[in-house]
Amino acid sequence: MHSREKRTVHHVAILANSHKEETECLVKEMSAYLEMRKISYDIMFTTTFDEVSSVRETTDFAIILGGDGTVLSCARFLHSRGIPMLAVNLGSFGFITEVGKDEWKEAFELWEKGTAHVSRRLMVRVTVLRKDQRLFHSHGLNEVTISSSGISKMVLLQLYINDTNGGLFRSDGVIVATPTGSTGYSLAAGGPILDVDLDALIINPICAFTLSNRPLVVTGDDVVKIVVSPRQKTQLSLTVDGQVLFPLEEGDEIIVEKSHSKALLIESTKRNYYEVIRDKLNWSGGMHA
Secondary structure, three states: OEOOOOOOOOEEEEEEEOOOOOHHHHHHHHHHHHHHOOOEEEEEEEOOOHHHHHOOOOOOEEEEEEOHHHHHHHHHHHHHHOOOEEEEEOOOOOOOOOEOOOOHHHHHHHHHHOOOEEEEEOOEEEEEEEOOEEEEEEEEOOEEEEEEOOOOOOEEEEEEEOOEEEEEEEEOEEEEEOOHHHHOHHHHOOOOOOOOOOOEEEEEEEOOOOOOOOOEEEEOOOOEEEEEOOOOOOOEEEEEOOOEEEEEOOOOEEEEEEOOOOEEEEOOOOOOHHHHHHHHOOOOOOOOO
């Protein structure tokens, strides 16, 4: 998304991962800048980001300091409010956090001028039904994973796509990933890399017993339902973005579909998505590629 409309930022939430060494110094720099600009702000030093849901109603911009995991946490709470996120990379990898620590001011001012590129990232919402009762509901930016939580790895999962039987998976689990999550756990499990602005979902079996079971890309409008089959030999669990955990039982129905709202991520002016994946995945043509 690229808009030329100028914007006025009234209140900023600075959400800072306190485990990162450079956080305190960068927060001081940002605070001084915002005070000079007479823009009000709040600061949250945290590691879990459970309290992000309590950011004040007047917040119209968020600066996130940390790595990709920090962004995943914040996106779950901020996406429904349409708050744009400037994710500043203080982590070691940074597929999502494209903006460097020396670039945040420029990116912020470009947003105000209306010349910043904003990536509207598809998010998933996941619901667990047990005997027709909703026991769990959450959102994710990367993926939803259903897998063994015990010693025995193989699980039995029945897949449905828009109520059409997609087959029985005997595997270590199933990942339902977004385009943003295509460079995460799904990629490690052999899934494809998608452009982050696509409206699509990846259904990716983990170490499937049947070699013909392959990752499947479906439209974002499709509804994915996974049923935990009977006669499991292990306990199962559901995780959202590797951060939210819910224990599953036989007969549970897990419904995954795209969320009504998207995560708004301000893009770097120094590099684009393809340059990020090229550098992060070492697509250099050398011996380490």
